[in-house]
Amino acid sequence: MSPGFYLKVTHAKGNAYAQLARSIRRGSSVHTEVIQSFGRVTPEQIEGLRGWLATNPLTFRLTEGGIPSLPQVRVLRSWQYGRVALGHFLWRDLGIHHAMLEALAGVPAKARVARLIELMVLNRLDDPTSKLGLLDWMAGSAAPFLVGLSVQQCHDNLFYRAMDRLWLRRDSLEQRLYARVVRPTTRPPTILYHDLTSSYYEGEGGPLARFGYSRDHRSDRPQIEWGMVVTPDGLPITMQVYPGNTTDNTTVVAMRERLTGTFGIREGIYVGDRGMKTAEVLEDLHRHGFHYVLAEVNRNVEDVLREAPQKRSVRVGETNVAREVIGVDGRRFIVLLNEQRRKHELGVLQLRLTQGRAILEQLRRNLARGPERHHHVILRQAHAALEAKGLGDLFDLDWNEDTLQGLTAKLKERVARRRREAGWWVLSTDTELPVAEVARLYMGLAIIEQGWREIKTVLEVRPLHHRLDRRVEAHLLICMLAYLLQQMLELRLKGKVPVTGPRAVETFQSLVLNEVEIGGTGVRRQVVTELGKEHRAILRGAGLEEIQFQKGWGRLD
Numbered sequence: 001m002s003p004g005f006y007l008k009v010t011h012a013k014g015n016a017y018a019q020l021a022r023s024i025r026r027g028s029s030v031h032t033e034v035i036q037s038f039g040r041v042t043p044e045q046i047e048g049l050r051g052w053l054a055t056n057p058l059t060f061r062l063t064e065g066g067i068p069s070l071p072q073v074r075v076l077r078s079w080q081y082g083r084v085a086l087g088h089f090l091w092r093d094l095g096i097h098h099a100m101l102e103a104l105a106g107v108p109a110k111a112r113v114a115r116l117i118e119l120m121v122l123n124r125l126d127d128p129t130s131k132l133g134l135l136d137w138m139a140g141s142a143a144p145f146l147v148g149l150s151v152q153q154c155h156d157n158l159f160y161r162a163m164d165r166l167w168l169r170r171d172s173l174e175q176r177l178y179a180r181v182v183r184p185t186t187r188p189p190t191i192l193y194h195d196l197t198s199s200y201y202e203g204e205g206g207p208l209a210r211f212g213y214s215r216d217h218r219s220d221r222p223q224i225e226w227g228m229v230v231t232p233d234g235l236p237i238t239m240q241v242y243p244g245n246t247t248d249n250t251t252v253v254a255m256r257e258r259l260t261g262t263f264g265i266r267e268g269i270y271v272g273d274r275g276m277k278t279a280e281v282l283e284d285l286h287r288h289g290f291h292y293v294l295a296e297v298n299r300n301v302e303d304v305l306r307e308a309p310q311k312r313s314v315r316v317g318e319t320n321v322a323r324e325v326i327g328v329d330g331r332r333f334i335v336l337l338n339e340q341r342r343k344h345e346l347g348v349l350q351l352r353l354t355q356g357r358a359i360l361e362q363l364r365r366n367l368a369r370g371p372e373r374h375h376h377v378i379l380r381q382a383h384a385a386l387e388a389k390g391l392g393d394l395f396d397l398d399w400n401e402d403t404l405q406g407l408t409a410k411l412k413e414r415v416a417r418r419r420r421e422a423g424w425w426v427l428s429t430d431t432e433l434p435v436a437e438v439a440r441l442y443m444g445l446a447i448i449e450q451g452w453r454e455i456k457t458v459l460e461v462r463p464l465h466h467r468l469d470r471r472v473e474a475h476l477l478i479c480m481l482a483y484l485l486q487q488m489l490e491l492r493l494k495g496k497v498p499v500t501g502p503r504a505v506e507t508f509q510s511l512v513l514n515e516v517e518i519g520g521t522g523v524r525r526q527v528v529t530e531l532g533k534e535h536r537a538i539l540r541g542a543g544l545e546e547i548q549f550q551k552g553w554g555r556l557d
Contacts, residue, residue, distance in 0.1 A: 007049055008032070015040050018049055018523070038523050045523045052518070077515045079142040080126060081528055082508030082535075087125040088146040089544050090485050091118060095180050103173035107165050115147045116154070116162035117478070122147070124482035125505055128460035131159045142513040163474035170477060171262055174238050178263050181484070182235045185491060190268030191441065192237075192290075194255055194276070195448045196227040196248050199456075199476075202463040206472065210244030216462065224464065226476055227251050229259065234447040234487045236480050237263065241473050248275035253284045260288060269293060269431060271441055277428065286430070293441050296426040299417065301333065304426055308335035314435045322439040334427040334438045342423020349418055353411075356391040360409050367407065375399040378407060455483050458502045489542055496541035497534075504538050511535070 008021040020036040038049065091097055100117060104110035122143045123129060129137050138144050138151045166173070200221035201209050209222035216223070223244035229237045240255055252272065259265040267289045274295040285292050298305060304325050311323040319340050325333045363382055367373075379397055386392045395409045427442050455461050461479045466472045490501030497504070511529050518525070528550045531539075539546050 007046070007053060008034070009041075009046060016043070016046060017041065018046060037525075038518070039525050041523055048522055049518070074517045075514050076517055076524065079145070079513045080140060080509075081142040081513040082511030083126045083505050084122045084141055084143040085146060085511070085528075085549055086489075086505060086508045086538075086542075086544075087122045087482075087485055088118070088143070089549060090489060090542065091121070093542075093544060094485075094488060096177065096481070099173060099176035099180060103169045103176060104165060107169070112149070112158075113162045113165050115149045116159055117166055117481075118147050119143055119149065119154075120159065120162070120478050121481045121485070124459045124479055125485065130465055131163075132156055134159055145513070160471065163471050163478075166477060167470040167474040170473070175262060177484070178237055181488065182231060182237055185233055185235060186231050190265060191232050191444070192229050192259065192265070192268050192270050193232070193445055193448045194227060194229045194252065194270065194272045195445065195452070196225055196242075196246075196251060197452045197456075198223045198225050198244065199462045199464055202465055203467075205244075205464065206467045206469050208241065208243050208469050208472065210246075212243075212245035216456075221463070224472060225251075227255060228448065228451070228480070229255060230448050230451060232444055232447065233491050234451055235491070236451070236484055236487075237265075239476060239480055241469070241476060248273075249278045249281060252276050252278075252281045256284060256288060256290065269441065271445060273445060274425075282430075291429070291431045293427055293429045293431065293438055295442065296333070296428055298421045298424065298426060301426045301428075303327075304333045304335060305421065305424055308337075308424075308426075311335075314439075316436045316439040316443075320439060320443070322435045324435050332429055334429060334435055334442075336425050336427065336439055336442075338423050340423075345422035346419065349415070349422070352391055353394060353415070355389060356386055356394050357409075359385050359389065359391070360395070360397075360407065364407055375406060382407060382409075451483060451487075454486065454502055455479050458486075459483060489538075492543060493538065493541040497537050499538070504542075507534055507538060 006021060006023075008019045010017050010019070018038040018041045019034045020038070021032050021034050023030050024033050025031075041049070097114065097118070100114040101110060104113055107113055119138070120131070120134065122141075123134060123137055126141060126143070127137055135151060135154060135156070138154065144150050198212065198215045200214065200216050200218040200223040202221075205222045205224075208224045210224075211219070211222055212225065214221070214223055225242040225244055225246040226239055227242070228239045231237065238255075238258060240251065240258065242251060252270075256270070268291070270285055270290045270292045272292075272294045274297050277294040277296065281294075282292065296304075304327060307325050308323045311325060313321045313323050316322050316336070319338050321337045321339075323335045323337075325335055327333060360382060363378075363385060367378065379399060382397050383392060386395060386397075394412060394415055396412055398408045398410075399406050400408045427438060429438050431438060433441070459479050459482050461476065464472055464475070466475055486501035486505060488501075489504055490499075493499060493501075493504060499507070511531070513526055513528050515524055515526050517523065531546065531550070536546060539549055
């Protein structure tokens with residue numbers, strides 16, 4: 001064995017524990033430094049370790065991290081570790097575990113229920129699967145070690161029951177998360193970003209399932225609508241679920257009531273996109289102490305759009321110009337123009353028109369060569385051909401016997417309106433904030449739109465498989481909790497490590513937990529693959545301890 005290295009054996013409570021150690025001199029005294037712990041060992045394993053060390057006298061060498069490279073190490077089994085460990089330690093460090101236990105007060109076996117919920121959240125961060133697929137995922141993941149639940153202790157119905165408990169205690173949990181995690185990150189005035197999206201079902205769905213406007217471009221599937229309110233940093237405060245044919249403007253009052261009644265938020269600036277504004281909404285917000293910045297539907301404020309170019313402009317960022325217009329009724333409007341967006345929208349519109357005309361021209365050529373057909377049949381075919389490419393909103397089709405081929409097409413009035421309004425959008429507000437600040441507040445809605453993309457793609461919220469409404473809501477809440485972890489990670493890394501939350505989580509994909517046998521001695525131990533510089537930077541930036549992370553497979557109490 002290399003000079004100074006030896007096997008140190010200690011005994012406690014009738015068990016023997018082995019460590020690789022060495023003696024080092026510091027000044028005039030000699031100290032013992034533990035290089036590697038082998039854990040609890042049997043007498044036979046101790047002899048095996050001593051024999052292995054005796055026959056490998058030159059194999060130990062210290063790596064950069066101070067841990068020796070060990071020869072003849074055989075990997076027996078591996079589990080995915082990095083992403084679930086990062087999520088687990090954030091979950092604990094943010095206090096979500098304790099908030100969950102408090103919210104579940106009075107629920108039988110609440111500790112197990114809390115662990116089951118955490119497992120489902122960690123699955124969203126690591127390798128999203130259906131609830132029926134969780135057991136297969138657990139078999140190859142270190143999450144059971146971290147959370148303290150083995151695969152043998154779990155079955156499908158336990159997860160479903162945990163979802164039911166989560167749904168019942170949702171308000172209590174969201175209140176605690178807002179108070180402990182979200183609110184401490186906010187600064188006055190309170191800015192509330194509200195937006196809606198849709199998620200579609202596989203199968204018929206439950207009572208909330210309806211056909212409606214699909215933001216997933218799946219009009220062939222029943223869906224639910226759901227809304228979320230987030231802070232300017234993208235931290236979710238709460239969510240609401242609605243039938244799939246719900247319109248945006250019918251959700252604002254109910255969401256405001258939830259913010260006031262459940263979270264005690266009684267003032268702030270409510271920011272929403274087009275379609276949310278009605279007279280009832282404005283009256284409700286004003287009566288309950290909220291100001292607003294809401295986008296208008298352009299066709300409802302065409303007089304404001306006509307007046308805007310005559311007003312003094314204020315540049316907002318590199319690509320936006322804002323103008324203030326006071327309406328005839330005294331309302332304040334902020335009109336924004338983005339020239340790059342205008343060029344893009346006009347280009348897309350022209351491309352769609354060109355595609356539509358090409359389809360109609362091909363149909364005319366086919367008519368000239370083919371057998372004679374009734375003009376009603378021809379019109380149906382033309383409409384179907386345009387709708388199949390999503391171009392049916394551009395052309396009015398008719399049949400005119402006086403023309404050469406009979407089929408005529410003229411542009412709908414909305415095409416001219418889209419050309420006029422491309423790149424323009426109008427905000428209404430009752431605030432006295434400067435023009436540029438109102439514009440920036442509205443553009444901050446991009447944070448929630450980014451959140452929808454992450455929830456739908458990275459966390460894979462869709463498609464929905466649950467038939468019971470309470471489990472649909474619980475599934476969405478689990479996805480929202482995973483999104484909260486990602487956003488809190490991103491917020492902690494801001495200004496320290498230039499990486500988004502999802503990218504930071506993905507960086508840890510390569511880390512695995514290995515069970516190894518050392519030198520054929522029968523001694524087994526668990527070890528996490530070595531951290532790289534980026535891993536260490538992310539852990540430091542997030543305020544997580546590297547040593548704790550590497551030893552995290554041992555249960556935390």
